[in-house]
Amino acid sequence: MPGEETSDPYRVWLSEVMLQQTTVAAVTPRFERFLARWPTVEALAAAADEDVLSEWAGLGYYARARNLIACAREVAGRGGFPDTEEELRKLPGIGGYTAAAIAAIAFGRRAVVIDTNVERVVARLHGIDVPIAEAKDRIRELADALTPQVGAGDFAQAMMDLGATICRPRAPECTKCPLSPDCKAFASGEPERFPAPKRKLVRPTKHGIAQWIERDGCIWLIRRPAKGMLGGMAALPGPEWTADTANEGPALARVTHVFTHFRLELDIVAASEPEREGWWQALSQISDAGLPTLYRRAIDAVLESRTKLAA
Numbered sequence: 001m002p003g004e005e006t007s008d009p010y011r012v013w014l015s016e017v018m019l020q021q022t023t024v025a026a027v028t029p030r031f032e033r034f035l036a037r038w039p040t041v042e043a044l045a046a047a048a049d050e051d052v053l054s055e056w057a058g059l060g061y062y063a064r065a066r067n068l069i070a071c072a073r074e075v076a077g078r079g080g081f082p083d084t085e086e087e088l089r090k091l092p093g094i095g096g097y098t099a100a101a102i103a104a105i106a107f108g109r110r111a112v113v114i115d116t117n118v119e120r121v122v123a124r125l126h127g128i129d130v131p132i133a134e135a136k137d138r139i140r141e142l143a144d145a146l147t148p149q150v151g152a153g154d155f156a157q158a159m160m161d162l163g164a165t166i167c168r169p170r171a172p173e174c175t176k177c178p179l180s181p182d183c184k185a186f187a188s189g190e191p192e193r194f195p196a197p198k199r200k201l202v203r204p205t206k207h208g209i210a211q212w213i214e215r216d217g218c219i220w221l222i223r224r225p226a227k228g229m230l231g232g233m234a235a236l237p238g239p240e241w242t243a244d245t246a247n248e249g250p251a252l253a254r255v256t257h258v259f260t261h262f263r264l265e266l267d268i269v270a271a272s273e274p275e276r277e278g279w280w281q282a283l284s285q286i287s288d289a290g291l292p293t294l295y296r297r298a299i300d301a302v303l304e305s306r307t308k309l310a311a
């Protein structure tokens with residue numbers, strides 16, 4: 001995890017991939033479980049896809065899990081992680097940030113590591129008052145100028161820690177910050193104003209139907225196609241989600257789930273016969289099914305509405 005003294009590229013890579021869009025608090029126990037189950041990249045490469053996807057369940061952004069498997073297999077096949085940013089970037093699921101973090105932290109290379117915390121610190125230090133998305137190139141240039149030739153990994157971790165613990169989005173603790181003498185945001189007296197908040201994103205709404213097929217305390221689950229949203233994950237069966245109008249028939253429950261690019265309204269409707277390949281999952285063991293959060297919520301919503309009706 002960030003801040004931990006390690007140069008094992010597998011651990012650095014795994015923690016950085018897990019931390020993309022998921023909080024440290026949520027990731028820490030999952031990271032430890034992953035490492036206990038697959039202590040090396042070779043072990044992960046040899047794991048069954050379904051086992052890895054189930055272990056990932058609940059962390060969201062399942063494309064990351066699929067890339068994780070592909071990347072582990074490529075790395076194991078070539079005998080280890082490459083040690084340059086350029087080569088690391090060619091691996092599945094490794095973008096600019098992760099490549100720089102592995103190169104700097106695991107291999108001691110000079111690389112400019114920029115996560116959202118570092119972006120905020122640099123923006124405040126230089127008094128950038130537009131949304132970060134509109135100042136990415138400028139922030140990269142400024143971060144590059146700050147990065148030392150030697151010890152770039154330690155520097156990167158220090159900047160990320162500073163952003164996470166002191167230069168927080170709300171109520172930064174400027175009096176504890178070693179950068180305060182040079183910080184334009186601090187000098188302004190209103191450090192929180194920097195950078196400007198991001199412009200509001202309007203998410204379109206999609207609609208979906210999930211079928212509830214129940215028999216003898218079990219429900220019918222399917223595995224979603226490998227490609228696309230929640231690819232390869234366990235799910236309730238149902239047609240593709242669309243932007244068309246919502247289901248108007250009776251539903252057992254409805255859940256609303258927010259993805260990065262759209263909002264989904266999913267109606268869970270009763271059906272009698274399975275139409276696709278799948279399996280019967282005991283409702284009493286539903287937590288073993290490796291369901292992503294959307295379908296866990298859908299199943300919980302049906303069970304809750306049933307309990308209310310019975311009360």
Ligand code: SF4
Pocket residue numbers: 121124125166167168172173174175177178179180183184185186191
């Ligand atoms: S002085 Fe305040 S605003 Fe500036 S970098 Fe430090 S914590 Fe952030």
